[in-house]
Amino acid sequence: xxxxxxxxxLFNLTTFTIGIPRIFDKFTYVAKTHIxxxxxxxxxxxxxxxxxxxxxxxxxxxxxxxxxxxxxxxxLSFTLLKRRVGAYWWKVK
Numbered sequence: 001x002x003x004x005x006x007x008x009x010l011f012n013l014t015t016f017t018i019g020i021p022r023i024f025d026k027f028t029y030v031a032k033t034h035i036x037x038x039x040x041x042x043x044x045x046x047x048x049x050x051x052x053x054x055x056x057x058x059x060x061x062x063x064x065x066x067x068x069x070x071x072x073x074x075x076l077s078f079t080l081l082k083r084r085v086g087a088y089w090w091k092v093k
Contacts, residue, residue: 001055007063008063008067018030020076038065045061
């Protein structure tokens with residue numbers, strides 16, 4: 001189970017995904033992203049409880065929701081950079 005969950009590390013770019021929205025004062029976007037992932041996780045866990053799923057189902061739900069939250073934050077950060085700095089943000093001083 002731990003080796004499967006370790007795949008979420010690939011999507012965990014904490015300094016980038018938190019730092020960029022912090023620079024542009026967009027904390028609400030970060031909060032909304034985490035709330036969306038948490039609500040989705042609760043829905044699937046509720047479904048898993050009602051349908052008596054195995055531990056693999058619950059592990060998959062946690063992996064997918066964590067990866068989704070981090071992926072959404074990465075997309076948000078790139079979008080903010082493109083809007084505020086420009087398409088070639090890596091060349092701007």
